[in-house]
Amino acid sequence: MGAVVRIGGAAGFAGDRTDAARPLVEALARCDGPRFLMFETLAERTLALSQLERRRDPARGYNPKLDRFIGPVLADCLRHDVRIVGNFGAANPRGAAERILALARERGLRVPRVAVVEGDDLTGVLSAGELAAREIDGSMLRDANEIVAANLYLGAAPIAEALGAGADVVVTGRVADSALALGPLMHAFGWRQDDWNRLAAGTLAGHLLECGAQATGGYFADPPHKAVPGMADIGYPIAEVDADGCVTVTKPEGTGGRVDRLTVTEQLLYEIHDPAAYLAPDVTLDLTGVTVDELARDRVRVQGARGRPAPETLKATVCVDGGVLGEAEISYAGPNAAARARLAAEIVTERVGRLAPGLAVRVDAIGILSVLGDDAGAFARRSNAESDDVRLRFAARSADAAEAEILLDEVEALYCAGPAGGAGVRRRLTPRLASASCLIERKYAAPRVTMLGGGA
Amino acid sequence: MSARTVKLHEIANARSGDKGNRLNIALVCRDPAHYSAIARQVTAEAAGAAFAHRKPSRVVRYDLPKLAAFNFVLDDVLEGGVNASLGLDGHGKSLSFLLLDLPVEIES
Structure with missing residues (x-):
């Protein structure tokens, strides 16, 4: 049997558990061969929110939980040569890299080699009009005043390059989630960029890891x-991948969760459209x-991925101002609650119709x-639905915060002027970002890898 | 052998995923023996009917017999998707259970 590369999937979104990485690192530390820890923390909107944060403070704009994700495991990863790859750089990969170096310094660790992958940011590369011309499934960008964020999905090659240059940690902004696993595999096995079946297998491994516990019973x-x-101590997934791209999914010994045909198959098809053509920057999977075959308890083999050449264009997510979302809630409980709630809904709808047509x-x-x-x-329409505990929720969006406030005021006014027993009003106004997808020619993707710290 | 009608929820698992205003629901047979009964009855049309109030513009079912699974893709059912929906579940994460509410007749 040839070499096996092991990758732990330590996070599946920005809000994921921060103590999931430790059992993964403990398990990986006991193994030989190339080992990696992957953090996927960058959903579509997260990047635009990070961009807004960076505008307020140029030192920020990376994942605000970076310290909590990395802090508990950085020392052990450096000691056992478990290399970290994460898109926690968000809108400021360089800022995240600096923070990781500071973290190592504060803890008296050796200075890590931290690679920064940039080049996903399209603002300054394409104008708003040029982005609008490339929008798919709509024409939202044509009327947008200002682009908040525009980021390409980069592929795995710059991550492999960074690892080839000796990075202990690779920090990216927007890359395809699955590239966080494919990059380490391309590096470790020397897979060529046109070895479509292996790139497909690596993309599949990444897809199984990119949502953390969603592959292990979460x-x-x-x-x-x-x-x-x-489930309170659910183990996050480990993919063991061989040189031909055969993937075995497992999880750390002694953790909760389950890895079997059913848990893995649900994740395999998560967010897939045409299963014959899953488009990634590096390959069509x-x-x-x-x-999906069960080998032993909590060990599942996944094989048979086929690859075709990568799509000619790259996807980008573009975010623009989306106005505000106004939400307000009020509760009715006990006998006849549903009828009182229904009356409250009628009152608010009638008054808002008059005040903000x-x-x-x-509702x-x-x-x-x-x-x-x-x-x-x-x-x-469900006029006969009964319940003795109803919480009404009203929502509206507007480009104008004052208009949305009219709804919130009317819900609050139910306290004295609405049906009996209305209770527990909560109201909030949330700024919104709207997003569109664009297809971008590859000539606009120019990924750059910069080494900071011990490798600089 | 007699036939009985059960909810899909009794014999299959499902998970929703979103991309913009498009929803996918992976449906996985708990027992692969139920694959053909589900294939026959839980058609794209049946799924579309369960989502009629969300007015899907297109419903496609992809069959994955090697996985004893199906992938349903429903276009334009997320009321704008996570960035635009007024609902609490703009991702459509709860909608897999709307599909699992469908009846299916199986041999017992």
């Missing part, structure tokens, strides 16, 4: 049909021949219909 439990043991108001009735409804008023 987001799966539905007892008693779908029981998952030890065909999942239709993939098999252009404002479309959505949900938490306790009856909180998420499966629709903007057009599913709650109102």
Whole structure:
């Protein structure tokens, strides 16, 4: 048997558990061969929010939980040569790298080699008009005043390059989530950039890791049909990948969760559209021949990914100002609660219709219909729905905060002027970002790798 | 052998994912023996009907027999998606359970 590369998936989104990495590093430290720890913390909107934060303070704009993600494991990763790859750089990869170096200094560790991958930021490369001309599935950008963030999905090559240059830690901004695993595999195995089947297998490994516990029993439990043991200490996934791209998914010994055909298959198809053509920057992945086999308890083999040449264009996410979302809630409980809630909804809808005629108001009735409804008023249509505890939720969006406030004021006014027993009003106004997808010619992607710290 | 009608939830697992205003639902047979019964009955049309109030512009079912699974893709059902929806679940994460509410007849 040839060499095996091990990659731990320590985070699946910016808000993920920060103590998940430790059991992964402990497990990886006991193994031989190339080992990596991957952090995926950059959802579509997260980057634009980071960009806004960087505008307020140029030193920020990277993942605000960076210290909590990396801090608990940095010393052991450096000691055991577990190399870290993460997109926690968000809108400021260089700032994140500086912070990691500072963290190592504060703790008296050796100075790590921290590589920064940049080149995903398209602002300054393409104008708003040029981005608008490349928008797919809509024309939102044509009317936008200002681009908040525009970022390409870079591929795995710059990550492999950074590891080839000896990085202990690779910090990126926007890259394809799966590239955080494919980069280490290309580096460790020397896979060529046109070895489509292996690139497909590496992309598949990354896809299985990129949502953390979603491959190991997280987001799966539905007892008693779908029981998952030890969810409070769920183990995050480890992918063991061989030189031909055969992937074995497992998790650290002694952790909760489960790794079997059902948990892995759910993640395999997560956010997939056409399973014969999953588009990544480095390859077009065909999942239709993939098999999932249980080898032993908490060990599953995934193989059969096929690859075709990478798409000619790269995807970019572009965010623009999306106005504000106004939300307000009020509760009705006890006998006849649903009827009082229904009356409250009618009162607010009538008054807002008069005071802000252009404002479309959505009403949900938490306790009856909180998420499966629709903007057009599913709650109102369910005229016979009963509940003795209803929390009404009103929502509206507007380009104008003052207009959205009209709704919030009307909900609050139910306290004295609405039906009996209205209680617990909460209201909030949240700035929104709207996002569009663009397809960008590859000539505009110019990834740059810079080494800081011990390698500088 | 007699047939009985159960909710899909009794025999299959599902997970939603989103991209913009498009929803995908991976449906996985708990027992691969149920694959053909589900394939026959839980068609793209049946899924579309379960989401009629969200007015899908297109529903496609991709079949993955080697995984004993299906992938449903529903376009324009997320009321603008996570960045634009007025609802609490702009990602559509809860919507997998709308599919699992469908009836399916199986041999027992």
